[in-house]
Amino acid sequence: DAKTTQPTSMDCAEGRAANLPCNHSTISGNEYVYWYRQIHSQGPQYIIHGLKNNETNEMASLIITEDRKSSTLILPHATLRDTAVYYCIVRPVDGSARQLTFGSGTQLTVLP
């Protein structure tokens, strides 16, 4: 699996958009980008995933650069409950890698 690089921590004001970057410069053409988050002492929660097109769901938007070497997770209107560690993960499209390989993630703190 491709290695990902994320900032250790970020702050965001409540109500503003939170933009979380992720570098995955060694990603291959058959790997998805996944985002999960983990609120303290809880199980991780799936947010969104994409291959090469931008994706949006009820939780967030995922913007993947044209060269696929980086992506940004956007929480459009951050709330205090969005404070969590956010993990960017890449996995093969063919499902051959069963596990999720979590790095250290980005601690997002939403400030009142």
Next chain:
Amino acid sequence: DGGITQSPKYLFRKEGQNVTLSCEQNLNHDAMYWYRQDPGQGLRLIYYSQIVNDFQKGDIAEGYSVSREKKESFPLTVTSAQKNPTAFYLCASSIVRGRAGDEQFFGPGTRLTVL
């Protein structure tokens, strides 16, 4: 409500005792997973199972055992051979969809402390 349940939330055991952590899902998912998380670190895969009566070792299977007798259940036993069992244990499940991508759904976790 559909979901994954893990019990108990907190578990204390004496050193040298085996302990079994429960994981049940009613999502009709084929695949189930056990991860371990240590403080300030990401998740590491212990075991996974894609089908009943079959399972594979993950990165850190030593000192652990599992069974998959029913689709809904994937219990994890932490044996006395596990040298550092105190950790946060997370169970997950997913549909096996291959190329479509398969998000994993996690339970609330069990925090095991060995005294």
